[in-house]
Amino acid sequence: MPSNPTISATRLLHFDAAHRVMEHESKCKNLHGHRYVVEATFDASKLDKLGRVIDFGVITTLLGGWIDAHWDHNTILFDADKALGHVIEEQTGQSVFYLPYNPTAENIAHYLMTQVCPDIFKDYEAVCRNIIVHETPNCYATISR
Ligand SMILES: [Zn+2]
Numbered sequence: 001m002p003s004n005p006t007i008s009a010t011r012l013l014h015f016d017a018a019h020r021v022m023e024h025e026s027k028c029k030n031l032h033g034h035r036y037v038v039e040a041t042f043d044a045s046k047l048d049k050l051g052r053v054i055d056f057g058v059i060t061t062l063l064g065g066w067i068d069a070h071w072d073h074n075t076i077l078f079d080a081d082k083a084l085g086h087v088i089e090e091q092t093g094q095s096v097f098y099l100p101y102n103p104t105a106e107n108i109a110h111y112l113m114t115q116v117c118p119d120i121f122k123d124y125e126a127v128c129r130n131i132i133v134h135e136t137p138n139c140y141a142t143i144s145r
Contacts, residue, residue, distance in 0.1 A: 008129060009053035010041040013064045015072040019103040022078050031075070031084070036105075037134035038067065038112065042126040054126035062120045063112075076103040105141035109133040113143045 015036050021028040040063055044053040077085045079098040088096055101107045109131045117128040127145075134140040 006043055007047065007053055008041050008043050009056065009059075009126070010039055010130075011056050011059040011063070013038040013040065013060070013067060015067050017071050017073070018075040019077065020081070020084075021102050021104055022081050023102075034135050036071075036108070037132075037140075038063075039130075039132040039134075040112070040117070040128060041130035042121075043129045044126040046125075048125075054121075054124055058124070063117065066116055066120055070097050076108070078102045105133045105135040105139065106143070109141050109143040113145065 015038070016033060017036060018031055018033045020031045023029065040059055042054050042059070047053060074094060075085070075088055075096045077096055077098055079100055082098070085096040085098065088094065099107060099111055101110075112133070113128060113131050117131075121128060130142065130144045132140050132142045
């Protein structure tokens, strides 16, 4: 048995959003929606005094809260797609969320790992090690550090 096994904790989060993939070769170029599932996995070098990597409720509050505020029931677009975004904003009043790249499952996972988690979990010892973004029950992308 290894002397320092890695222990991780994973929380599943769900959100609904619309997106499209600019220049996609097929139907994904159309504006459409998904029931996204995010699996966020955290590691810690040691457990806290209660025996946790991080409280699951903290993941829900911080990461789930960020997703709820910015992505849930919103439209996620590439910032090169602002012509469409402006039409949506004018017609619905919603604030479209723009990514610096196409909103594929891979890029959504990348954004959570590199832009969102380091900021919202900066006061916690646990580190986000792995994020999986499910776009459909059969298709998902994984980013690990
Ligand atoms: Zn899609």
